[in-house]
Amino acid sequence: MCGIIAYTGKRQAAGILYEGLTRLEYRGYDSAGIALSGGQRICCVKRAGRVSAIADALTMPGNCGIGHTRWATHGGAEDKNAHPHVCGKFAVVHNGIIENYMRLKAELADMGHVFSSDTDSETAAHLLEAYYRGDLLEAVQKTVRELEGSFALCLLCADYPDRVVCVRQKSPLIVGAGADGMLAASDIPALGACKKIRVLSDGEIALLSPEGAEFFDFSLSSLPAAFTDNAVRSVAVEKGRYAHFMRKEIGEEGRAVRDTARAFDGREGARLAADAGLFSRIYIAACGTAYHSALTGASLLEEALRVPVTAETAGEFCCRRPLLGRDTLVLAVSQSGETADTLAAGRLAKKRGARLAVLTNAGYSTLARLADYRFLTYAGVEVGVAATKTYAAQLAFFYALAAFLRGGRAAFLEKFPAVHKKLLREEGRIRRLAADVASARGVYFIGRGADYPSALEGSLKLREVSYLPGAGYAAGELKHGSIALLDETAVVVAVVTQKRLKEKSKNAVCEVRSRGAKVIAVTPFSDVPADAVLPLPPCPQRYYPLASEVPLQLLAYHTALARGLDPDRPRNLAKSVTVE
Numbered sequence: 001m002c003g004i005i006a007y008t009g010k011r012q013a014a015g016i017l018y019e020g021l022t023r024l025e026y027r028g029y030d031s032a033g034i035a036l037s038g039g040q041r042i043c044c045v046k047r048a049g050r051v052s053a054i055a056d057a058l059t060m061p062g063n064c065g066i067g068h069t070r071w072a073t074h075g076g077a078e079d080k081n082a083h084p085h086v087c088g089k090f091a092v093v094h095n096g097i098i099e100n101y102m103r104l105k106a107e108l109a110d111m112g113h114v115f116s117s118d119t120d121s122e123t124a125a126h127l128l129e130a131y132y133r134g135d136l137l138e139a140v141q142k143t144v145r146e147l148e149g150s151f152a153l154c155l156l157c158a159d160y161p162d163r164v165v166c167v168r169q170k171s172p173l174i175v176g177a178g179a180d181g182m183l184a185a186s187d188i189p190a191l192g193a194c195k196k197i198r199v200l201s202d203g204e205i206a207l208l209s210p211e212g213a214e215f216f217d218f219s220l221s222s223l224p225a226a227f228t229d230n231a232v233r234s235v236a237v238e239k240g241r242y243a244h245f246m247r248k249e250i251g252e253e254g255r256a257v258r259d260t261a262r263a264f265d266g267r268e269g270a271r272l273a274a275d276a277g278l279f280s281r282i283y284i285a286a287c288g289t290a291y292h293s294a295l296t297g298a299s300l301l302e303e304a305l306r307v308p309v310t311a312e313t314a315g316e317f318c319c320r321r322p323l324l325g326r327d328t329l330v331l332a333v334s335q336s337g338e339t340a341d342t343l344a345a346g347r348l349a350k351k352r353g354a355r356l357a358v359l360t361n362a363g364y365s366t367l368a369r370l371a372d373y374r375f376l377t378y379a380g381v382e383v384g385v386a387a388t389k390t391y392a393a394q395l396a397f398f399y400a401l402a403a404f405l406r407g408g409r410a411a412f413l414e415k416f417p418a419v420h421k422k423l424l425r426e427e428g429r430i431r432r433l434a435a436d437v438a439s440a441r442g443v444y445f446i447g448r449g450a451d452y453p454s455a456l457e458g459s460l461k462l463r464e465v466s467y468l469p470g471a472g473y474a475a476g477e478l479k480h481g482s483i484a485l486l487d488e489t490a491v492v493v494a495v496v497t498q499k500r501l502k503e504k505s506k507n508a509v510c511e512v513r514s515r516g517a518k519v520i521a522v523t524p525f526s527d528v529p530a531d532a533v534l535p536l537p538p539c540p541q542r543y544y545p546l547a548s549e550v551p552l553q554l555l556a557y558h559t560a561l562a563r564g565l566d567p568d569r570p571r572n573l574a575k576s577v578t579v580e
Ligand code: F6R
Pocket: 287, 288, 289, 290, 291, 333, 334, 335, 336, 337, 338, 339, 342, 385, 386, 387, 388, 460, 461, 464, 575, 576, 577
């Protein structure tokens, strides 16, 4: 949710910032901008649109600068709201929300400041200019004391042409040390070749120079540099032979599942198992796709531990005052580890005395650092905005943990890559079906029991990349109202994998077909009375959620293509939702 980047060093900054922004574009692509300092003045190029819209910034000379790619919160996706915001000697890029910006803006306007955007972020540039008396860090300190809300900032001051100041408060920011200069960015993939990194904590300031970095708290007391090795350094974030990251990442699910199972942390699992007797209830809190994996995880953990386990959307979890105490375990699931609602759920759990377990794909993330028990998925960096391989890896983790808690191993996960290969062979059939789905007026997904989370996730995936209206329903619930949506213009995707629920699911398929809707069944069975079938290879019953997601993701992908859309950059979305 907005990506920010900064560089100061020996090389030309524009190219480094531009390349970094392309790697951060998954955080928002409403506008982009770059500002460079040098020669007592700041030059800035910014525009609505994707990073490629500011390719002319590459010709700007200078060795020190900042960049931004935006997911609009305050103010539309227009040129005037693009960052960096420049005021006098200062240029600022911001990720987060400055909650008290209206009051600050009014006060600054009274002092004669003229604003040129509708954003909350511009107030930071004006505050810096208002407080600046020749001492950069003093102006930064006074500014951050005024700001409420969440903010990661990188800023330039024309009087300090080779310095960048970085500030973190509740939005991620990481400093990287490269061979020829210093970088800072919202996420590690943008830190390219940096061998060493330092993840800033809330309330920290970094002053970058070509030679290195100094760190301070908000009282300007020095902090240790404490850089660590950058383990994510060599990740490939290229599409290779694929047209889109989404398709490439669906293709990586076999490996992601196997790697997550193989790397399951038995020591952390054993600590959790040893404490399990302390917990009389467990909540799993997550958002979006991670919430759907949590629904499957809740069933698996409840069965393994024989205590009530409930999956909740993290935002609602915080709103509804859940029962939390020393007898509660909260497991927060987030591929990015930076989702604001999930972080808030984790913080609430800790504040109320509960223990916090975390499952994330980003070991360096804010959520990971809050954890009492930390678990990782090994999906690799996911660039596509729609979560695919990280969902598969989260499911794999839940299977591995549940098996571990029962004293065994989830052996099927080793075999999943072969099953995944078979599933991919159905892509031609899925592509042909997608052409029909693309012209439906509504697409609904149904499933029972273990298939219900798959229906929810299949529907979310299709909605987010194809923009087709629809929803996922528990198959038995459909007839309690939503069946009124169905007619010949609707498509229903029925996930039917559970033997013991098959007859009931077949009834639901008959009910929707009799209203004229076309039914696509995702099933290993040959007797589901659907209009079309996406066949699943044989799997052990409990593992079907892993298998059924592959054709559902491919269906979403090919429907987006059939509608002429870019599945990697769905409108209005950002991969990492760092605002509540
Ligand atoms: C959907 C999707 C989102 C995320 C959600 C949580 O494809 O990607 O629904 O799953 O924003 O993100 P994380 O897992 O990073 O907390």
